[in-house]
Amino acid sequence: MGVVNGTAQAPVERVPKQDRSRATRQRLLEAAVACLAERGWAGSTVSVVAEHAGVSRGAAQHHFPTREDLFTAAVEYVAEERSTALRALFPEGATDRRAVVAALVDLYTGPLFRAALHLWVAASNEAQLRTRVTELEGRVGRETHRIAVELLNADETRPGVRETVQGFLDMSRGLGLANLLTDDTPRRTGVVTQWSHILDTALGP
Template sequence: MGAVTAVDRHPKQDRSRATRQRLLEAAVACLAEHGWAGSTVTVVAERAGVSRGAAQHHFRTREDLFTAAVEYVAEQRSAALRALFPDGAAARPAVVAALVDLYTGPLFRAALHLWVAAGDEEQLRPRVTELEARIGRETHRAAVDLLGADESRPGVRETVQGLLDMARGLGLANLLTDDTPRRDRVVAQWTVLLDEALG
Protein backbone atom coordinates (compact mmCIF):
# COMPACT_ATOMS: atom_id res chain seq x y z
CA MET A 1 0.00 0.00 0.00
CA GLY A 2 1.46 3.37 -1.04
CA ALA A 3 2.11 6.34 1.23
CA VAL A 4 -0.66 8.91 1.69
CA THR A 5 0.39 12.15 0.05
CA ALA A 6 -0.57 15.72 0.99
CA VAL A 7 -2.68 15.83 -2.17
CA ASP A 8 -4.63 12.78 -0.94
CA ARG A 9 -5.17 14.34 2.50
CA HIS A 10 -6.60 17.67 1.37
CA PRO A 11 -9.84 16.36 -0.13
CA LYS A 12 -10.38 14.27 3.03
CA GLN A 13 -9.78 17.34 5.24
CA ASP A 14 -12.12 19.39 3.05
CA ARG A 15 -14.84 16.74 3.35
CA SER A 16 -14.33 16.60 7.11
CA ARG A 17 -14.63 20.40 7.42
CA ALA A 18 -17.74 20.40 5.22
CA THR A 19 -19.33 17.63 7.31
CA ARG A 20 -18.56 19.51 10.53
CA GLN A 21 -20.07 22.71 9.14
CA ARG A 22 -23.23 20.89 7.99
CA LEU A 23 -23.60 19.40 11.47
CA LEU A 24 -23.19 22.79 13.14
CA GLU A 25 -25.74 24.46 10.86
CA ALA A 26 -28.18 21.55 11.29
CA ALA A 27 -27.76 21.71 15.09
CA VAL A 28 -28.65 25.41 15.18
CA ALA A 29 -31.67 24.87 12.92
CA CYS A 30 -32.90 21.92 15.04
CA LEU A 31 -32.41 23.81 18.29
CA ALA A 32 -34.31 26.82 16.92
CA GLU A 33 -37.18 24.66 15.60
CA HIS A 34 -37.45 21.86 18.17
CA GLY A 35 -35.79 23.16 21.32
CA TRP A 36 -33.36 21.19 23.47
CA ALA A 37 -35.67 18.24 24.19
CA GLY A 38 -36.36 17.63 20.49
CA SER A 39 -32.80 18.10 19.29
CA THR A 40 -30.85 14.87 19.56
CA VAL A 41 -27.61 13.94 17.83
CA THR A 42 -29.60 11.52 15.65
CA VAL A 43 -32.05 14.25 14.55
CA VAL A 44 -29.18 16.62 13.75
CA ALA A 45 -27.24 13.94 11.85
CA GLU A 46 -30.32 13.12 9.74
CA ARG A 47 -30.87 16.78 8.95
CA ALA A 48 -27.19 17.20 8.01
CA GLY A 49 -27.33 14.08 5.82
CA VAL A 50 -24.65 12.19 7.71
CA SER A 51 -24.59 9.08 9.89
CA ARG A 52 -24.84 9.27 13.67
CA GLY A 53 -21.33 7.76 13.79
CA ALA A 54 -19.98 10.59 11.62
CA ALA A 55 -21.64 13.12 13.94
CA GLN A 56 -20.07 11.50 16.99
CA HIS A 57 -16.69 11.44 15.26
CA HIS A 58 -16.81 15.25 15.15
CA PHE A 59 -18.65 15.86 18.44
CA ARG A 60 -18.25 13.33 21.23
CA THR A 61 -21.33 14.44 23.19
CA ARG A 62 -24.60 16.23 22.57
CA GLU A 63 -23.35 19.14 24.70
CA ASP A 64 -20.20 19.39 22.55
CA LEU A 65 -22.32 19.59 19.41
CA PHE A 66 -24.75 22.25 20.56
CA THR A 67 -22.30 24.54 22.33
CA ALA A 68 -20.03 24.35 19.27
CA ALA A 69 -23.01 25.12 17.02
CA VAL A 70 -24.02 28.24 18.91
CA GLU A 71 -20.38 29.36 19.11
CA TYR A 72 -19.89 28.79 15.36
CA VAL A 73 -22.92 30.81 14.34
CA ALA A 74 -22.13 33.53 16.88
CA GLU A 75 -18.72 33.90 15.24
CA GLN A 76 -20.39 34.05 11.81
CA ARG A 77 -22.81 36.66 13.13
CA SER A 78 -20.01 38.76 14.60
CA ALA A 79 -18.06 38.57 11.33
CA ALA A 80 -21.16 39.59 9.38
CA LEU A 81 -21.69 42.58 11.69
CA ARG A 82 -18.13 43.77 11.19
CA ALA A 83 -18.41 43.19 7.43
CA LEU A 84 -21.36 45.63 7.34
CA PHE A 85 -19.04 48.36 8.64
CA PRO A 86 -15.53 47.44 7.42
CA ASP A 87 -14.11 50.87 8.24
CA GLY A 88 -15.11 50.76 11.92
CA ALA A 89 -17.32 53.48 13.38
CA ALA A 90 -20.39 54.19 11.27
CA ALA A 91 -23.64 56.13 11.34
CA ARG A 92 -25.29 55.37 14.68
CA PRO A 93 -28.79 54.56 13.39
CA ALA A 94 -27.33 51.85 11.11
CA VAL A 95 -25.16 50.42 13.90
CA VAL A 96 -28.03 50.35 16.42
CA ALA A 97 -30.30 48.63 13.87
CA ALA A 98 -27.60 46.06 13.05
CA LEU A 99 -26.98 45.33 16.75
CA VAL A 100 -30.70 44.82 17.36
CA ASP A 101 -30.83 42.51 14.34
CA LEU A 102 -28.26 40.27 16.08
CA TYR A 103 -30.98 39.34 18.56
CA THR A 104 -33.65 38.28 16.08
CA GLY A 105 -33.82 35.20 13.89
CA PRO A 106 -32.86 31.54 14.23
CA LEU A 107 -29.51 32.04 15.98
CA PHE A 108 -31.02 33.96 18.88
CA ARG A 109 -33.85 31.41 19.11
CA ALA A 110 -31.30 28.57 19.18
CA ALA A 111 -29.18 30.35 21.81
CA LEU A 112 -32.28 30.95 23.93
CA HIS A 113 -33.15 27.23 23.89
CA LEU A 114 -29.58 26.48 24.90
CA TRP A 115 -29.81 28.96 27.82
CA VAL A 116 -33.06 27.40 29.03
CA ALA A 117 -31.56 23.90 28.79
CA ALA A 118 -28.47 25.07 30.69
CA GLY A 119 -30.76 26.15 33.53
CA ASP A 120 -31.84 22.51 33.94
CA GLU A 121 -28.81 20.56 32.70
CA GLU A 122 -26.01 20.65 35.26
CA GLN A 123 -23.31 19.45 32.82
CA LEU A 124 -24.31 22.05 30.20
CA ARG A 125 -24.51 25.10 32.47
CA PRO A 126 -20.79 25.94 32.91
CA ARG A 127 -20.12 25.57 29.18
CA VAL A 128 -23.02 27.80 28.16
CA THR A 129 -22.20 30.35 30.86
CA GLU A 130 -18.60 30.57 29.66
CA LEU A 131 -19.66 30.72 26.00
CA GLU A 132 -22.23 33.46 26.61
CA ALA A 133 -19.77 35.51 28.66
CA ARG A 134 -17.24 35.38 25.82
CA ILE A 135 -19.83 36.19 23.14
CA GLY A 136 -21.13 39.02 25.33
CA ARG A 137 -17.65 40.53 25.69
CA GLU A 138 -17.00 40.28 21.95
CA THR A 139 -20.36 41.84 21.07
CA HIS A 140 -19.76 44.66 23.56
CA ARG A 141 -16.31 45.34 22.06
CA ALA A 142 -17.76 45.38 18.55
CA ALA A 143 -20.52 47.77 19.65
CA VAL A 144 -18.01 50.14 21.27
CA ASP A 145 -15.86 50.17 18.13
CA LEU A 146 -18.75 50.60 15.71
CA LEU A 147 -20.41 53.34 17.76
CA GLY A 148 -17.11 55.18 18.20
CA ALA A 149 -17.78 55.17 21.97
CA ASP A 150 -15.18 56.43 24.44
CA GLU A 151 -15.52 54.17 27.47
CA SER A 152 -13.15 56.29 29.53
CA ARG A 153 -16.04 58.76 29.92
CA PRO A 154 -18.45 58.19 32.84
CA GLY A 155 -21.54 56.16 31.98
CA VAL A 156 -20.53 55.28 28.41
CA ARG A 157 -19.82 51.60 29.15
CA GLU A 158 -23.19 51.24 30.90
CA THR A 159 -24.96 53.01 28.03
CA VAL A 160 -23.51 50.61 25.46
CA GLN A 161 -24.36 47.63 27.67
CA GLY A 162 -27.87 49.01 28.12
CA LEU A 163 -28.23 49.11 24.33
CA LEU A 164 -27.25 45.43 24.09
CA ASP A 165 -29.58 44.46 26.95
CA MET A 166 -32.40 46.37 25.26
CA ALA A 167 -31.64 44.62 21.95
CA ARG A 168 -31.84 41.23 23.69
CA GLY A 169 -35.21 42.20 25.18
CA LEU A 170 -36.50 43.21 21.75
CA GLY A 171 -35.30 39.85 20.44
CA LEU A 172 -37.31 38.07 23.14
CA ALA A 173 -40.43 40.07 22.26
CA ASN A 174 -39.96 39.14 18.61
CA LEU A 175 -40.05 35.40 19.39
CA LEU A 176 -43.82 35.43 19.89
CA THR A 177 -45.03 38.06 17.44
CA ASP A 178 -43.65 40.23 14.67
CA ASP A 179 -42.73 43.30 16.69
CA THR A 180 -41.14 45.26 13.84
CA PRO A 181 -43.12 48.56 14.04
CA ARG A 182 -42.60 48.97 17.80
CA ARG A 183 -38.99 47.80 17.51
CA ASP A 184 -38.28 50.43 14.84
CA ARG A 185 -39.61 53.18 17.12
CA VAL A 186 -37.54 51.94 20.08
CA VAL A 187 -34.41 51.73 17.91
CA ALA A 188 -34.96 55.30 16.71
CA GLN A 189 -35.36 56.54 20.30
CA TRP A 190 -32.27 54.65 21.49
CA THR A 191 -30.27 56.24 18.70
CA VAL A 192 -31.26 59.70 20.01
CA LEU A 193 -30.32 58.68 23.56
CA LEU A 194 -26.99 57.32 22.38
CA ASP A 195 -26.18 60.52 20.51
CA GLU A 196 -26.80 62.47 23.73
CA ALA A 197 -24.83 60.04 25.92
CA LEU A 198 -21.90 59.41 23.58
CA GLY A 199 -21.59 62.93 22.17
Protein backbone atom coordinates in the same frame (compact mmCIF):
# COMPACT_ATOMS: atom_id res chain seq x y z
CA MET B 1 -7.33 10.36 -18.10
CA GLY B 2 -7.80 6.57 -18.14
CA VAL B 3 -9.24 4.24 -20.77
CA VAL B 4 -11.91 1.64 -19.98
CA ASN B 5 -13.07 -0.75 -22.76
CA GLY B 6 -11.52 1.58 -25.31
CA THR B 7 -13.40 4.61 -24.00
CA ALA B 8 -11.58 7.57 -22.51
CA GLN B 9 -12.68 8.27 -18.93
CA ALA B 10 -12.31 11.61 -17.19
CA PRO B 11 -10.24 11.37 -14.01
CA VAL B 12 -12.27 11.09 -10.80
CA GLU B 13 -11.84 14.20 -8.69
CA ARG B 14 -11.06 13.12 -5.16
CA VAL B 15 -11.79 15.40 -2.26
CA PRO B 16 -9.06 15.20 0.40
CA LYS B 17 -10.20 13.41 3.55
CA GLN B 18 -9.45 16.45 5.70
CA ASP B 19 -11.67 18.65 3.50
CA ARG B 20 -14.50 16.11 3.64
CA SER B 21 -14.22 15.99 7.42
CA ARG B 22 -14.31 19.78 7.64
CA ALA B 23 -17.35 19.93 5.37
CA THR B 24 -19.15 17.30 7.46
CA ARG B 25 -18.45 19.22 10.65
CA GLN B 26 -19.76 22.42 9.06
CA ARG B 27 -22.98 20.69 7.95
CA LEU B 28 -23.50 19.33 11.46
CA LEU B 29 -23.07 22.75 13.05
CA GLU B 30 -25.47 24.38 10.59
CA ALA B 31 -27.97 21.58 11.13
CA ALA B 32 -27.68 21.89 14.92
CA VAL B 33 -28.42 25.63 14.71
CA ALA B 34 -31.41 25.02 12.44
CA CYS B 35 -32.77 22.25 14.67
CA LEU B 36 -32.44 24.34 17.82
CA ALA B 37 -34.24 27.25 16.17
CA GLU B 38 -37.02 25.05 14.76
CA ARG B 39 -37.44 22.31 17.40
CA GLY B 40 -35.88 23.59 20.60
CA TRP B 41 -33.58 21.58 22.86
CA ALA B 42 -35.97 18.69 23.52
CA GLY B 43 -36.45 17.97 19.83
CA SER B 44 -32.82 18.38 18.81
CA THR B 45 -31.15 15.04 19.42
CA VAL B 46 -27.89 13.98 17.79
CA SER B 47 -29.85 11.62 15.53
CA VAL B 48 -32.18 14.40 14.39
CA VAL B 49 -29.26 16.72 13.68
CA ALA B 50 -27.37 13.99 11.81
CA GLU B 51 -30.40 13.26 9.65
CA HIS B 52 -30.87 16.99 8.97
CA ALA B 53 -27.21 17.24 7.96
CA GLY B 54 -27.40 14.16 5.73
CA VAL B 55 -24.77 12.19 7.65
CA SER B 56 -24.84 9.08 9.79
CA ARG B 57 -25.19 9.21 13.57
CA GLY B 58 -21.75 7.59 13.79
CA ALA B 59 -20.22 10.37 11.71
CA ALA B 60 -21.86 12.94 13.96
CA GLN B 61 -20.49 11.29 17.09
CA HIS B 62 -17.04 11.09 15.53
CA HIS B 63 -16.96 14.88 15.40
CA PHE B 64 -18.98 15.50 18.57
CA PRO B 65 -18.93 12.61 21.06
CA THR B 66 -21.76 14.02 23.20
CA ARG B 67 -24.86 16.08 22.64
CA GLU B 68 -23.40 18.82 24.83
CA ASP B 69 -20.25 18.90 22.66
CA LEU B 70 -22.38 19.33 19.54
CA PHE B 71 -24.60 22.12 20.77
CA THR B 72 -21.92 24.03 22.64
CA ALA B 73 -19.91 24.03 19.40
CA ALA B 74 -23.05 25.12 17.56
CA VAL B 75 -23.56 28.15 19.78
CA GLU B 76 -19.89 29.06 19.41
CA TYR B 77 -20.43 28.83 15.66
CA VAL B 78 -23.49 31.08 16.05
CA ALA B 79 -21.42 33.62 17.96
CA GLU B 80 -18.72 33.66 15.29
CA GLU B 81 -21.34 34.05 12.57
CA ARG B 82 -22.96 36.94 14.45
CA SER B 83 -19.64 38.76 14.84
CA THR B 84 -18.72 38.16 11.19
CA ALA B 85 -22.11 39.38 10.00
CA LEU B 86 -21.88 42.53 12.09
CA ARG B 87 -18.40 43.43 10.88
CA ALA B 88 -19.46 42.77 7.29
CA LEU B 89 -22.20 45.40 7.58
CA PHE B 90 -19.66 48.19 8.07
CA PRO B 91 -16.42 47.13 6.36
CA GLU B 92 -15.22 50.72 6.09
CA GLY B 93 -16.37 51.70 9.56
CA ALA B 94 -19.69 53.16 10.65
CA THR B 95 -20.73 56.80 10.31
CA ASP B 96 -24.50 56.50 10.85
CA ARG B 97 -25.15 55.66 14.51
CA ARG B 98 -28.81 54.79 13.90
CA ALA B 99 -27.74 52.22 11.29
CA VAL B 100 -25.40 50.68 13.86
CA VAL B 101 -28.16 50.55 16.47
CA ALA B 102 -30.51 48.85 14.00
CA ALA B 103 -27.82 46.34 12.96
CA LEU B 104 -27.01 45.43 16.55
CA VAL B 105 -30.69 44.96 17.37
CA ASP B 106 -31.07 42.74 14.30
CA LEU B 107 -28.46 40.39 15.76
CA TYR B 108 -31.00 39.45 18.41
CA THR B 109 -34.03 38.92 16.18
CA GLY B 110 -32.91 36.22 13.73
CA PRO B 111 -32.56 32.41 13.79
CA LEU B 112 -29.03 32.58 15.19
CA PHE B 113 -30.27 34.27 18.35
CA ARG B 114 -33.28 31.94 18.53
CA ALA B 115 -30.97 28.92 18.45
CA ALA B 116 -28.74 30.37 21.16
CA LEU B 117 -31.77 31.10 23.32
CA HIS B 118 -32.91 27.47 23.22
CA LEU B 119 -29.50 26.40 24.43
CA TRP B 120 -29.57 28.95 27.28
CA VAL B 121 -32.91 27.53 28.44
CA ALA B 122 -31.52 24.00 28.31
CA ALA B 123 -28.38 25.09 30.18
CA SER B 124 -30.48 26.50 33.01
CA ASN B 125 -31.69 22.95 33.70
CA GLU B 126 -28.60 20.93 32.73
CA ALA B 127 -25.71 21.38 35.16
CA GLN B 128 -23.15 19.83 32.80
CA LEU B 129 -24.20 22.14 29.99
CA ARG B 130 -24.56 25.24 32.17
CA THR B 131 -20.87 25.66 32.94
CA ARG B 132 -19.84 25.39 29.31
CA VAL B 133 -22.55 27.70 27.99
CA THR B 134 -21.97 30.28 30.76
CA GLU B 135 -18.27 30.44 29.91
CA LEU B 136 -19.00 30.70 26.20
CA GLU B 137 -21.65 33.38 26.60
CA GLY B 138 -19.33 35.42 28.78
CA ARG B 139 -16.80 35.47 25.96
CA VAL B 140 -19.48 36.21 23.36
CA GLY B 141 -20.85 39.04 25.49
CA ARG B 142 -17.43 40.66 25.83
CA GLU B 143 -16.84 40.40 22.08
CA THR B 144 -20.25 41.86 21.25
CA HIS B 145 -19.67 44.73 23.69
CA ARG B 146 -16.26 45.44 22.17
CA ILE B 147 -17.69 45.55 18.64
CA ALA B 148 -20.56 47.78 19.79
CA VAL B 149 -18.16 50.24 21.43
CA GLU B 150 -16.08 50.38 18.27
CA LEU B 151 -19.01 50.84 15.89
CA LEU B 152 -20.80 53.36 18.10
CA ASN B 153 -17.55 55.34 18.51
CA ALA B 154 -18.05 55.29 22.26
CA ASP B 155 -15.39 56.62 24.62
CA GLU B 156 -15.61 54.36 27.67
CA THR B 157 -13.23 56.54 29.66
CA ARG B 158 -16.15 58.92 30.12
CA PRO B 159 -18.41 58.28 33.14
CA GLY B 160 -21.49 56.20 32.40
CA VAL B 161 -20.62 55.38 28.78
CA ARG B 162 -19.82 51.72 29.40
CA GLU B 163 -23.07 51.23 31.31
CA THR B 164 -25.02 53.01 28.57
CA VAL B 165 -23.64 50.71 25.87
CA GLN B 166 -24.28 47.64 28.02
CA GLY B 167 -27.81 48.82 28.75
CA PHE B 168 -28.42 49.20 25.03
CA LEU B 169 -27.22 45.62 24.39
CA ASP B 170 -29.42 44.31 27.22
CA MET B 171 -32.36 46.16 25.68
CA SER B 172 -31.55 44.63 22.27
CA ARG B 173 -31.64 41.16 23.79
CA GLY B 174 -35.03 41.97 25.29
CA LEU B 175 -36.34 43.03 21.88
CA GLY B 176 -35.13 39.69 20.53
CA LEU B 177 -37.13 37.87 23.18
CA ALA B 178 -40.25 39.92 22.38
CA ASN B 179 -39.89 38.98 18.72
CA LEU B 180 -40.02 35.23 19.42
CA LEU B 181 -43.80 35.06 19.69
CA THR B 182 -44.95 37.77 17.29
CA ASP B 183 -43.49 40.04 14.64
CA ASP B 184 -42.45 43.02 16.75
CA THR B 185 -41.08 45.10 13.85
CA PRO B 186 -43.30 48.21 14.17
CA ARG B 187 -42.62 48.70 17.89
CA ARG B 188 -38.96 47.77 17.47
CA THR B 189 -38.50 50.46 14.80
CA GLY B 190 -39.67 53.14 17.22
CA VAL B 191 -37.45 51.81 20.01
CA VAL B 192 -34.42 51.81 17.69
CA THR B 193 -35.06 55.46 16.80
CA GLN B 194 -35.41 56.45 20.46
CA TRP B 195 -32.27 54.58 21.52
CA SER B 196 -30.35 56.25 18.72
CA HIS B 197 -31.29 59.61 20.24
CA ILE B 198 -30.35 58.41 23.74
CA LEU B 199 -26.96 57.19 22.54
CA ASP B 200 -26.29 60.42 20.64
CA THR B 201 -26.92 62.35 23.86
CA ALA B 202 -24.93 59.98 26.10
CA LEU B 203 -22.02 59.29 23.77
CA GLY B 204 -21.68 62.63 22.02
CA PRO B 205 -20.75 63.17 18.35
